[in-house]
Amino acid sequence: xxxxxxxxxxxxxxxxxxxxxxxxxxxxxxxxxxxxxxxxxxxxxxxxxxxxxxxxxxxxxxxxxxxxxxxxxxxxxxxxx
Amino acid sequence: xxxxxxxxxxxxxxxxxxxxxxxxxxxxxxxxxxxxxxxxxxxxxxxxxxxxxxxxxxxxxxxxxxxxxxxxxxxxxxxxx
Amino acid sequence: xxxxxxxxxxxxxxxxxxxxxxxxxxxxxxxxxxxxxxxxxxxxxxxxxxxxxxxxxxxxxxxxxxxxxxxxxxxxxxxxx
Amino acid sequence: xxxxxxxxxxxxxxxxxxxxxxxxxxxxxxxxxxxxxxxxxxxxxxxxxxxxxxxxxxxxxxxxxxxxxxxxxxxxxxxxxxxxxxxxxxxxxxxxxxxx
Amino acid sequence: xxxxxxxxxxxxxxxxxxxxxxxxxxxxxxxxxxxxxxxxxxxxxxxxxxxxxxxxxxxxxxxxxxxxxxxxxxxxxxxxxxxxxxxxxxxxxxxxxxxx
Amino acid sequence: xxxxxxxxxxxxxxxxxxxxxxxxxxxxxxxxxxxxxxxxxxxxxxxxxxxxxxxxxxxxxxxxxxxxxxxxxxxxxxxxxxxxxxxxxxxxxxxxxxxx
Numbered sequence: 001x002x003x004x005x006x007x008x009x010x011x012x013x014x015x016x017x018x019x020x021x022x023x024x025x026x027x028x029x030x031x032x033x034x035x036x037x038x039x040x041x042x043x044x045x046x047x048x049x050x051x052x053x054x055x056x057x058x059x060x061x062x063x064x065x066x067x068x069x070x071x072x073x074x075x076x077x078x079x080x081x
Numbered sequence: 082x083x084x085x086x087x088x089x090x091x092x093x094x095x096x097x098x099x100x101x102x103x104x105x106x107x108x109x110x111x112x113x114x115x116x117x118x119x120x121x122x123x124x125x126x127x128x129x130x131x132x133x134x135x136x137x138x139x140x141x142x143x144x145x146x147x148x149x150x151x152x153x154x155x156x157x158x159x160x161x162x
Numbered sequence: 163x164x165x166x167x168x169x170x171x172x173x174x175x176x177x178x179x180x181x182x183x184x185x186x187x188x189x190x191x192x193x194x195x196x197x198x199x200x201x202x203x204x205x206x207x208x209x210x211x212x213x214x215x216x217x218x219x220x221x222x223x224x225x226x227x228x229x230x231x232x233x234x235x236x237x238x239x240x241x242x243x
Numbered sequence: 244x245x246x247x248x249x250x251x252x253x254x255x256x257x258x259x260x261x262x263x264x265x266x267x268x269x270x271x272x273x274x275x276x277x278x279x280x281x282x283x284x285x286x287x288x289x290x291x292x293x294x295x296x297x298x299x300x301x302x303x304x305x306x307x308x309x310x311x312x313x314x315x316x317x318x319x320x321x322x323x324x325x326x327x328x329x330x331x332x333x334x335x336x337x338x339x340x341x342x343x
Numbered sequence: 344x345x346x347x348x349x350x351x352x353x354x355x356x357x358x359x360x361x362x363x364x365x366x367x368x369x370x371x372x373x374x375x376x377x378x379x380x381x382x383x384x385x386x387x388x389x390x391x392x393x394x395x396x397x398x399x400x401x402x403x404x405x406x407x408x409x410x411x412x413x414x415x416x417x418x419x420x421x422x423x424x425x426x427x428x429x430x431x432x433x434x435x436x437x438x439x440x441x442x443x
Numbered sequence: 444x445x446x447x448x449x450x451x452x453x454x455x456x457x458x459x460x461x462x463x464x465x466x467x468x469x470x471x472x473x474x475x476x477x478x479x480x481x482x483x484x485x486x487x488x489x490x491x492x493x494x495x496x497x498x499x500x501x502x503x504x505x506x507x508x509x510x511x512x513x514x515x516x517x518x519x520x521x522x523x524x525x526x527x528x529x530x531x532x533x534x535x536x537x538x539x540x541x542x543x
Contacts, residue, residue, distance in 0.1 A: 009454050014264050016458060017465070022271040023524075024469050029279040031516045032476075038289065039512060041484050046507030048515070054289075056512060060519035061292040064527075066282045066302050073306045074274060090254050095364050097258060098265070103371040104324075105269050110379045112316045113276075119389065120312060122284050127307030129315070135389075137312060141319035142392040145327075147382045147402050154406045155374060171354050176464050178358060179365070184471040185424075186369050191479040193416045194376075200489065201412060203384050208407030210415070216489075218412060222419035223492040226427075228482045228502050235506045236474060 026067070034059035107148070115140035188229070196221035273313075281305035373413075381405035473513075481505035 038055035039048075048056070119136035120129075129137070200217035201210075210218070285301035286294065294302070385401035386394065394402070485501035486494065494502070 009451075011260070013454065013458055013461070014260075017461060018264065018267055018271065020462065020465055021268065022275070024465075025272060025275045026278075027517070027520055028473075028476075029275055030520065031513050032480075033279055033283055034516060035480075035509065035512055036283075037287065039508060041505075043485065043501045043504040043508060046504040046511070048508065048511055052512075053515070056515050057519060058289040058292040060516055060523070062286050062289070062294055062298075063278070063282050064523045065294050066286065067278050069299065069302050070274065070278045070281065070306050073303065073310075074277075077310065090251075092360070094254065094258055094261070098261060099364065099367055099371065101262065101265055102368065103375070105265070106372060106375050107378075108316070108320055109273075109276075110375055111320065112313050113280075114379055114383055115316060116280075116309065116312055117383075118387065120308060122305075124285065124301045124304040124308060127304040127311070129308065129311055133312075134315070137315050138319060139389040139392040141316055141323070143386050143389070143394055143398075144378070144382055145323045146394050147386065148378050150399065150402050151374065151378045151381065151406050154403065154410075155377075158410065171351075173460070175354065175358055175361070176460075179361060180464065180467055180471065182362065182365055183468065184475070186365070187472060187475045188478075189417070189420055190373075190376075191475055192420065193413050194380075195479055195482055196416060197380075197409065197412055198483075199487065201408060203405075205385065205401045205404040205408060208404040208411075210408065210411055214412075215415070218415050219419060220489040220492040222416055222423070224486050224489070224494055224498075225478075225482055226423045227494050228486065229478050231499065231502050232474065232478045232481065232506050235503065235510075236477075239510060 030060060030063045033063060111141060111144045114144060192222060192225045195225065277306055277309050280309065377406055377409050380409065477506055477509050480509065 034056055037059050038052055040052070115137055118140050119133055121133070196218055199221050200214055202214070281302045284305055286298050288295075288298075381402045384405055386398050388395075388398075481502045485505055486498050488495075488498075
């Protein structure tokens with residue numbers, strides 16, 4: 001395989017950065033949405049109780065499924081992604 | 082006209098990027114504000130009804146006018162823009 | 163002292179930019195949080211009244227203290243900052 | 244995007260690639276923001292780890308509705324942008340004529 | 344912004360230009376955020392496509408109030424930043440003395 | 444992060460440094476967002492300019508809770524990401540076999 005050109009390298013650096021940005025953004029939104037859905041925000045305690053733990057797990061699973069549905073619909077439209 | 086220097090080119094690239102960023106940010110905020118003002122978020126339907134359509138049009142027009150008022154006030158202050 | 167290499171310079175430029183970004187982000191969040199905590203948002207007037215002025219001062223002071231507490235806890239965890 | 248035509252080819256390519264990158268970045272952000280909005284609006288029970296059919300339908304409609312809404316805003320945004328650019332150009336021409 | 348003084352002139356120029364760019368970017372974002380806030384707080388009827396005089400006045404005052412508020416926060420922010428930098432420098436000097 | 448292994452060393456270093464920068468940036472943003480969340484949730488009286496002990500405790504617990512929450516989300520996120528990558532690779536291999 002020929003070694004990649006400067007322009008190709010710049011492009012793959014940019015793509016890697018994009019992917020990382022995308023994942024971080026997804027993670028942050030999932031974190032804050034599930035925090036708001038699941039946590040008792042009176043903060044009587046710094047620990048998560050049993051109910052909160054299982055809520056977070058289900059919340060993440062459902063959030064991920066929404067990601068899939070929206071991804072399919074955007075893909076079908078040929079819009080983005 | 083003499084050909085522009087490297088520094089000038091870098092500056093005009095940066096300016097073009099700034100302008101694009103600004104427009105995208107404006108568009109995103111207009112979109113989400115008008116979504117919240119106009120859309121029935123029980124999602125009984127994926128379509129916009131007649132009322133929602135005209136609400137969006139007016140919402141965009143008013144949002145644009147607010148842009149103008151704020152722009153004048155910031156300009157008068159010599160703050161930003 | 164030897165003059166810094168290209169890589170070191172690039173790194174210190176990046177660090178300076180990070181620090182600036184961080185401060186701007188902190189300032190913006192403090193500004194919007196204290197706006198929501200302290201301002202009467204019916205906008206009968208463009209001026210801040212006496213109560214609002216002292217509320218903003220205290221709000222900034224308390225926000226800063228929260229910054230300190232969170233910073234210590236994150237530092238203790240060895241997580242970032 | 245004034246000044247674009249003054250750029251030498253190499254620089255214009257760099258700019259166009261940058262614009263493409265920004266578009267990818269923006270569409271990924273839009274994607275994430277639609278997911279967040281429709282999740283927040285449609286999902287509120289966490290007794291199961293799978294979406295039920297009501298939630299699924301809600302998410303689909305929410306996504307469809309958001310895209311149609313955004314398309315309409317985009318249309319209006321384009322109209323208003325080009326109008327205000329015309330106004331600005333007219334103003335600048337008038338000023339240039341008065342100035343000379 | 345420590346380390347600034349160690350930079351050769353060319354690099355310092357690049358940094359200063361970068362800072363200027365960041366300032367433009369930040370003032371444009373502030374502009375967009377004031378518009379959004381004042382629109383959300385002041386406009387809620389969509390029976391007409393033009394702002395009425397009550398809405399216009401509300402937007403002006405909102406914008407004025409936000410700018411004055413931000414200026415005050417900026418003043419306090421500056422005071423607290425310089426205080427905490429002094430504290431940090433004192434601490435670092437003490438540690439340096441103890442260390443040697 | 445496909446393509447990483449195709450990069451010559453120099454470029455890989457640049458990428459790794461960029462990633463490190465992004466991580467610092469993200470941890471600073473997280474820091475700011477925890478501060479904002481815990482301030483908003485815990486502080487609502489402005490009759491004094493110092494946090495009282497109730498507010499202080501609330502902020503500590505909020506911060507602790509947020510970090511534990513984020514760690515758990517991170518764990519789930521990692522699991523789901525690696526699963527969906529496996530699925531994607533299986534799909535791509537099937538398509539490659541059908542395509543030939």
